[in-house]
Amino acid sequence: MIRLYDYLLSVNCYKQRLLLSILDVPYERVDIDFYPGWEHKGAEFRKINPLGHIPVIDDDGYVLWDAHAILVYLACKYDPSGSWYPTSDPQRLGEVASWMLFAEGTTNTASAARLHVNLGYDFDLEACQAGAHRLFRVLDEHLWFREQQGQAWVASGESPTIADIALFGDVALSEDGGISRLDYPALRRWTERVQRLPGFIDMPGIFPVAKAPA
């Protein structure tokens, strides 16, 4: 069984819980005392990941870290439909890779703002917020054009991909870092679509959406 080294309030860990839930893959959770215990920086945990960060998975002895790398692995191994990581479609695969790199940017801005506000991390809050707004504006416009083409997700095509999973948490929790989404209507509609996916689970701090009309 997959073992996920996890911290409840980490967006990068939440990405794994969300994909595992959507793919309906059973797993065992190890709660790392990330804050305020800094267990992931300790000698014991560094035997698992010498870089001292989470999430990490251990899939029957195969150990992998880095949030987006784990998403790739999980989708390739546990999604028989092949739709979450579309390896058979070079163009869509390229888009997924591109937006997952973009999501590294939201980690460094929106998530960083959240860590500063919540836990007092020593980051320049205004710079993080401004950086997040620049990225959100780009993503909002992109999603608006997608909607004009009758498409709902970050990458082209009919179904969501791990790029949506990689981006969702930082967007849905942005208010936590003082980043309002009022000016991004397409972004708000997209977060609601993600929240209505079968198997969706939330993370504390994400407001539930009303169920879609039957």
Next chain:
Amino acid sequence: MTITNGRRSGAATGPADPVAIDQWYAITALDEIPIGRTVRTELLGVPMSYCRDHDGSPLAWLTQDSLPAGAPVDARTLHAPLPTLADYGYLWTTVGEPDGGLFDIPETAEPDRRILNAGTFGIFTSGPRAVENFLDMGHLPFVHPGVLGQQPFTEIVDYQVEYRSSEIYAVNCLIFQPKAAAASTSGQMVNYTFRVPHPLCALLYKSTPEDDVRLDVIGLFVHPIDDGRVRAHLFNCLLDTVNTDGQLRRFQQGVLAQDKPILENQVPRQLPLDPDAEAPTRADKTSNAYRRWLSDLGMTYGVVARSNS
């Protein structure tokens, strides 16, 4: 408990509210404070700094230019040291003149208790808003569904609010909880007692899956940075032989992370003391007692005072 320094210091620069000024406030969990390195913050809008001395004892002082964040500290060179306490695992300090020491939590003397700071979280709200949310049982089934409450079991069996030696007690608060504690394996009717011994500190006592008689103690100790921003400390004094620190903290932090956006969406950030100021759904019995108590104390910091007073 020892008051290491008794000089009155920052009152002149703090808010014009002796009730708020003359209190001890928990600033940070002791074991999270760096040794000999400056940490800067504010207390009631007054810039202050702190660290632990090389013997581990806490130091606090009014911020001075010569000690920027991270600067090494020599206790002898502090221009305006503040009094400190090291109690319940936290550094407490004041910019006023508190009348004595801290309130007592007798359970902390029991040897089998798990005492830990479950976490400290920055929240854009006032201290009274944070405490009022902690006391409000009515929100549990809606904000913490599946954990601290469950619809449709939203009824709170009527309970008593009492004032004992200038503290508020709300006793016999009964509610059905699907997962009352990290150690819970099934839903149960849970008996809560709330206690408010300090304008910005509240404690709750609740039955625990591991002991038929004694109660878990969970505290909210608020560090008011100013009147619209706080750091909330989650104090745990639990009977739990099962869970790791990481698991205990996961439970408490998950609850707090659900409350945070609710608190940050409340307008204004200050707590209205007028009982008619907000919708009746928020006007829980203990919350009302707390508002009245703050009003009677004459607290003006972080609140909107009653209009007719």
